[in-house]
Amino acid sequence: MAIKVPTKSVITIVHSHERPTLLMKWLAVVAWLSLFFAGAPAFAGSEQRCTGLGAQCICGEPLNTATHDGGNATFTPGQMYNLDDSPPSKECFAGPNIGYVQNDSGTPSDPSVELYCGAQFIAVPTSALSGVVPPSNSLSFVLRDQGGSTCHVMHPRLVEAPGMTYCLRAYSRWDAASPMPDEFNLGQQQKIMTIAGFFPGWDWLNAQISLGDGGDLHTRFDGDMFAAPLDFQSLGSARSDCTNNFCRFELCFDYSSVGEGRVRMRRTSVAPGSGQVTAFKTVGTVTRPSGLDLQNAPGSGLSMYAQAMTIIRDNTHFIVTRVRPENRDFWPGPACEVEGGCSGSPSSPPSPSSPPSSAIPTAPTGLSAK
Numbered sequence: 193m194a195i196k197v198p199t200k201s202v203i204t205i206v207h208s209h210e211r212p213t214l215l216m217k218w219l220a221v222v223a224w225l226s227l228f229f230a231g232a233p234a235f236a237g238s239e240q241r242c243t244g245l246g247a248q249c250i251c252g253e254p255l256n257t258a259t260h261d262g263g264n265a266t267f268t269p270g271q272m273y274n275l276d277d278s279p280p281s282k283e284c285f286a287g288p289n290i291g292y293v294q295n296d297s298g299t300p301s302d303p304s305v306e307l308y309c310g311a312q313f314i315a316v317p318t319s320a321l322s323g324v325v326p327p328s329n330s331l332s333f334v335l336r337d338q339g340g341s342t343c344h345v346m347h348p349r350l351v352e353a354p355g356m357t358y359c360l361r362a363y364s365r366w367d368a369a370s371p372m373p374d375e376f377n378l379g380q381q382q383k384i385m386t387i388a389g390f391f392p393g394w395d396w397l398n399a400q401i402s403l404g405d406g407g408d409l410h411t412r413f414d415g416d417m418f419a420a421p422l423d424f425q426s427l428g429s430a431r432s433d434c435t436n437n438f439c440r441f442e443l444c445f446d447y448s449s450v451g452e453g454r455v456r457m458r459r460t461s462v463a464p465g466s467g468q469v470t471a472f473k474t475v476g477t478v479t480r481p482s483g484l485d486l487q488n489a490p491g492s493g494l495s496m497y498a499q500a501m502t503i504i505r506d507n508t509h510f511i512v513t514r515v516r517p518e519n520r521d522f523w524p525g526p527a528c529e530v531e532g533g534c535s536g537s538p539s540s541p542p543s544p545s546s547p548p549s550s551a552i553p554t555a556p557t558g559l560s561a562k
Contacts, residue, residue, distance in 0.1 A: 238279035240528045242511050251284040252511035253307065253345050253494075254529065255335045258315035260307075267313035269339065275307060284345050284493065284512065311339025311498065316506060324365060324437050326463040328532025334508045336367075343496035347512045350389045350397070350486040354451050355517045359444040360385050361524035362494045362510040363462070365437065366407070366430045370504035375405035382503050383495030384409070385443045387455075389486025391417075397486060399445050399455040399473075400495075403503070407431040411457045411471045417486075418453030418476025425471040427459035437465030438506070438530065446520050451481030458523060462531050 242249035257277035259265050267273065284307075307313075314336040318325050325331065337343045347360060362385060366372075373380035382403040390396035397417040404410045407430040414422045433439060439459050446454040455473040491497050494510040509527040 238282050239509055239511065241525060242279070242282055245513060245524075248513050248515050249282065250348055250512040250514055251282050252279060252509075253284050254279075255345075255508045255510065256331055256333055256529065257335075258317075258333050265315075267309070267315070269312050269341065270310050271308075273307045273309065273313070284347070284510065307345050309337060309343035309496070310341030311337045311343045311496070313337055313343070321506070324435075324464070326438075326531050330529045330532070331508060334363075334506045336504065336506045337496045337498075338502065338504050340498040340500065340502045342491055343498075344491050344493055345510050346488055346491075346493035347387065349488050350387075350484050352447060352514075353483045354447055354481055355449040357444055357446050357515045357519050357522050358387065359442060359513045359515075359522070359524050360387060360493065360510070361440065361442045361513070361527075363438045363440050363508045363527070363530055365434050365439060365506050366403075367504035367506070368435055370435075371501060372407035372431055373403060373405055373501060378500060380499060380501040381405075382498040382501075382505070383491060385441050386489070386492045386495045387443060387445050388415075388489035388492040389417075389484070390415075390489055391486055396489070397445075397453070397484075398489070399443060399457075401427065401441055401443055401457055401459075403430055409433070409459060411473070413453075413455040413473035413476075417478070417480065417484075419478040420453065420455070420476035421474045423473070425473075427457060427469045427471060428461075428467070433459065433461050433465065433467065438462050438508070439465070440526060440531075442523050442525075444523065446518050447480075447484070448518055451479035452476065453478075453480070454520065456520070460526075462526075 238249075238252055239254050242252035253275065254277050255275065257275050259276045260267070260273040261276070263276065315333045316336045317333055318329065318331040321334065350358070352358065364384060373382065375381050384401040384403055386401075387399040388397060395417045396415040398415040399413050401409060401411050404424075409427040409430055410424040411427060412422060412424055413420045428434075439461050442458040442460075444456045446456065448454070453476040456470065458468065458470045460468045493512070494507065496503075496505065496507065509530050511524055511527075513524050515522050
């Protein structure tokens with residue numbers, strides 16, 4: 193059971209210069225309670241970036257807790273979890289039966305769960321990761337998925353008119369003891385982040401960052417929804433770029449005013465690492481000017497599904513954003529709680545009248561579909 197600190201009383205005591213004895217007693221009680229209730233759930237609340245973005249932040253999950261469903265510290269594989277640090281008004285959802293279902297109003301059908309994990313989920317104190325997290329972070333825990341099953345926090349259903357940008361952002365790192373996939377010989381891989389949806393019976397959208405052969409962070413944008421040319425540009429290596437530090441992964445789907453589909457991905461190695469790589473996918477050859485109404489593909493969002501192998505991966509601070517009008521220069525950006533040094537307020541996006549970024553690297557050749 194969570195202990196609610198009476199904020200008004202704290203302020204009164206802290207600012208009172210006439211009752212030092214009462215202040216000392218209060219601090220002593222707080223210290224005692226913190227020891228007695230060491231396993232109590234964390235206080236819920238949105239990350240600063242999500243709060244700063246306001247309505248542009250659809251949902252977010254800090255994943256900065258050791259408990260779920262009201263103080264339960266046991267994570268059992270194959271369960272739905274309602275994490276105790278979930279922001280009440282900005283929760284993401286896993287939905288019943290692993291998938292994600294909404295009614296016609298767009299309201300999630302099961303607001304009591306936001307994370308599903310078939311693998312083992314472990315809350316790891318950041319004090320045990322002091323060498324791989326930024327020194328200015330304010331994290332208490334990260335959540336580790338360890339195993340080879342489906343595990344995800346999903347993004348909402350895509351019901352959108354043209355002229356918008358839809359993005360996901362999360363942080364991940366792979367433990368030094370984690371194996372890397374042997375994709376070509378054993379069919380092993382792991383999903384990292386996915387924007388996906390389908391219209392039953394005829395077309396689908398897939399924008400994805402995956403962990404591929406030997407730890408390659410490869411990317412894709414396919415499906416016949418926009419019929420984009422398939423390629424697997426790389427964002428680097430999980431082993432060399434995202435093991436001794438966390439990586440910030442950002443995935444953006446740009447849906448133009450005339451119904452074009454574009455996808456961008458970015459990997460940023462945060463301190464103590466460094467470096468950033470961005471992949472721009474070629475615009476699809478099919479336009480959808482009438483809008484999108486796509487049911488979720490199971491496992492979309494923060495994807496931790498591992499195929500035919502066991503992965504050891506730490507995760508934190510997932511958010512989903514949507515901005516209008518379309519802005520091909522918008523990125524969700526850093527979480528202050530992870531990287532420090534920022535206020536959490538929204539960045540100033542370029543004027544919608546300014547020309548969007550158009551640089552598109554040449555697609556690599558000689559690659560086969562995975």
